[in-house]
Amino acid sequence: MKTKIAIHVVLMILVMAITGCGSQSPMGSSSPPPPPPTDISISPTTVAAGNSDLVLTVTGTDFVSAANTKSIVVWSVNGTQTSLQTTFNSSTQLTAVVPAALLVNPLTAQVFVATGDPSGSASLVDSNSMDFTVTSSSSPQATFYVTDEPGERLYELNYATGAITTVYNIGGKPDSLVIDPSTGEIFYSVASLRNLSKFDPLTGTNTIVADFGSSSAIPGYPRDLVLEPGGSTLLLGLYSPGTIVRFDISSGSVTTLSTNLGSVDGLAYDPSGNLFAVANHNTIVQIDPTSGAVLKTLLLEPHSAINGADGLTYDPFSLHLWATTDGSGTGTLDNGLIEIATDLSGFVPFQIGKISVPDGLVPDGQGNLYVASGLAHLMKYNIPSDTILDIVNAPGIDDPVLLP
Numbered sequence: 111m112k113t114k115i116a117i118h119v120v121l122m123i124l125v126m127a128i129t130g131c132g133s134q135s136p137m138g139s140s141s142p143p144p145p146p147p148t149d150i151s152i153s154p155t156t157v158a159a160g161n162s163d164l165v166l167t168v169t170g171t172d173f174v175s176a177a178n179t180k181s182i183v184v185w186s187v188n189g190t191q192t193s194l195q196t197t198f199n200s201s202t203q204l205t206a207v208v209p210a211a212l213l214v215n216p217l218t219a220q221v222f223v224a225t226g227d228p229s230g231s232a233s234l235v236d237s238n239s240m241d242f243t244v245t246s247s248s249s250p251q252a253t254f255y256v257t258d259e260p261g262e263r264l265y266e267l268n269y270a271t272g273a274i275t276t277v278y279n280i281g282g283k284p285d286s287l288v289i290d291p292s293t294g295e296i297f298y299s300v301a302s303l304r305n306l307s308k309f310d311p312l313t314g315t316n317t318i319v320a321d322f323g324s325s326s327a328i329p330g331y332p333r334d335l336v337l338e339p340g341g342s343t344l345l346l347g348l349y350s351p352g353t354i355v356r357f358d359i360s361s362g363s364v365t366t367l368s369t370n371l372g373s374v375d376g377l378a379y380d381p382s383g384n385l386f387a388v389a390n391h392n393t394i395v396q397i398d399p400t401s402g403a404v405l406k407t408l409l410l411e412p413h414s415a416i417n418g419a420d421g422l423t424y425d426p427f428s429l430h431l432w433a434t435t436d437g438s439g440t441g442t443l444d445n446g447l448i449e450i451a452t453d454l455s456g457f458v459p460f461q462i463g464k465i466s467v468p469d470g471l472v473p474d475g476q477g478n479l480y481v482a483s484g485l486a487h488l489m490k491y492n493i494p495s496d497t498i499l500d501i502v503n504a505p506g507i508d509d510p511v512l513l514p
Contacts, residue, residue, distance in 0.1 A: 149238065152221050154499040155492070156243040158252075158270060159216050164208040166194070168223060170237060173201050178227045185212060186220045186239070193224075208242075217244045253513045254472075255296055257284035258506035259485060264296065264309060267488065267510070269480075272502050278309050278316055286335040286470065286509045288344055290359060294514075297344060297359075299332040306332055306346060306357060320357055320364050322348060328355055328364060334388075334421075334509075336377035338399070347374030347387065354387065354402070368402035371395070376422025378431060380452050386431060391418035392441075394433070394450055394457075408454040410435075411442050419448065421482070421509070425473040428493055432479060434468035435459075447471075447481070447491065460496055465489070470509030482507040 150170035157164055166183065173181040175198035183206035185192045194206035204223065212219075219242045226234035254267045255277065264277040264284065277296075282303035287296055296309045297319070306320040322330045330348030337344050338356075345367065346355050352371040355364050372390030379385055385399040392413045396406040410418055418441065419433035430449050437444040446462035466484035473479050478499070479491045488504040491497070504510070 150221075150223055150240060152240045152242060153497065155241070155495060155497055156245055156499055157213060159213060159244050159246060161213045161244075161270070162210050164210075164213060166206045166208055166221070166242075168204040168206065168221070169202060170204075170223065171202055172225070173198060173204055173223065174225060178230065179225065180228060181223050181225045182228065182234075184222050184224050184236075185242075186222070187212075187217055193228075213244050215244065216246050218242070219244070254480070254488070254510040255287060255289065255513065256482075256488075256504060256510050257287050257298060257470075257508045259283045259285065259508040261506040263506075264298065266513075267502070267504055269488065269490075269502055274505070277311060278314075280307075280316075284508065285333045287511055288335045288337045289511055289514060290337070291341060291514050297335060297357075299335055299346060301331045301333055301349065304329075304331060306335075319362055320346075328353070328366060330355075334375055334377050336379060339379060339383055345377055345385075347377055349373050349375065352389070354397070366402075367399070368397050368404070371404075375420050376433060378422045378424045380424045380431070381426070382452075384452065386422060386424075386452075388419040388422050388433065394419065394422075394431070394454060396454060406454045408450065408457065410448065410457065418443070421468065421470045423471050423473055423479075424452075425479065425493070426475045427473065427477045432471060432473070434465070434471055434481060435462070436467050436469070447479070449493075461491070461498070464498070469507075472510055472512055474512065480510055480512075482510055 150168055153167045168183055183194045183196045183204055185194055196204055196206045220239040221242050222239040223237040224234040252270045256265050256267050258265055262283055263279045266275045266277055282300040285299045285301050287298035289296055299306055304322045305318045308319050309316045322332050330353055331350045332346050333349040334347045335344055342359055344357050352373050354368040356367050357364050375388035377387050385397045387395050389395045392410045394408040395404050398405055420436050421434040423432055425432050433448050435443040435446050443459055445465050447460045448457045450457040469482040471479050471481045477493045481489050481491055483489055485506050487501050488507055488510055489501040490499045492499050
């Protein structure tokens with residue numbers, strides 16, 4: 111009897127040693143799958159075809175980087191998936207390299223994050239996906255003329271490559287510029303020298319065409335420019351004493367249009383021939399282009415020092431005015447953009463506090479604004495997605511203008 115009991119005990123011990131005390135062997139257990147990253151976003155969201163290798167920033171939650179569990183950015187086009195070289199920055203940010211070979215032709219790709227063991231047999235867990243667009247590279251709007259205020263020069267900037275070519279060394283600090291579409295000549299203001307000048311890129315000739323010094327007929331400090339409808343005249347804002355003057359390109363004559371505006375920054379026309387200006391920093395005014403009378407006003411925010419708007423343009427994509435907003439940080443709209451209805455019924459702020467000292471801006475007509483920032487960069491802002499798509503170095507930039 112004792113022998114049988116002993117045998118049963120030995121057998122029970124052997125069974126327990128083989129199977130364990132529980133119902134499942136520890137060797138057969140597996141850790142639960144990681145939670146999927148959620149609500150990812152990507153930047154940039156578009157690039158022109160033919161671009162070089164692109165660094166993509168992915169923001170989200172629950173990104174991981176462990177020995178057997180990793181988060182990998184995936185590029186998917188028509189069901190073909192490519193795992194991108196991914197760098198783990200934190201649990202909320204990854205960067206990935208999109209090779210130039212994937213950016214050859216226009217297309218729309220889906221970008222998502224897959225998390226799990228890349229070498230294991232279990233399926234990876236996918237996040238939501240975001241669209242990335244490779245656009246046609248045939249856009250003519252890739253080259254700018256730029257006023258370099260601290261560098262005292264005009265230069266040409268190829269936005270796609272970042273290449274900079276000095277066009278003319280001025281010997282004074284330029285502010286704003288426009289291109290005469292009939293001749294290709296560049297008109298630019300030089301506040302430090304108190305003049306309006308003209309540079310001909312074909313001949314390399316520079317000419318001072320109007321003087322606003324203290325002894326001139328209309329003294330002031332010239333800054334922002336706008337070419338008027340028809341192209342035979344341009345308007346020039348004299349920041350101080352708050353005057354707008356008209357310059358006739360053919361005759362060279364200068365006449366006063368509007369006065370007593372406090373100060374004058376950005377100027378813009380809409381397609382209906384309505385003229386707008388930034389007056390006294392914090393107010394958008396509509397001005398009669400014939401009489402110079404102020405027709406409408408829109409107060410942006412209470413006035414404090416120099417807070418308010420600076421650059422101003424009309425965007426044919428959104429059919430609205432857009433202004434850059436700068437200041438000392440005391441205003442509610444500092445360092446961003448505002449979209450303004452052309453009837454001056456109201457405005458909507460965007461990217462407030464996210465664009466360092468924005469100044470001149472220009473639309474491309476395709477839903478993007480190119481914005482000068484901090485005398486250092488030119489950034490591409492996409493209106494429909496409210497996203498800064500990319501940024502290029504632009505030393506000293508005050509005002510950009512697209513080449514026709």
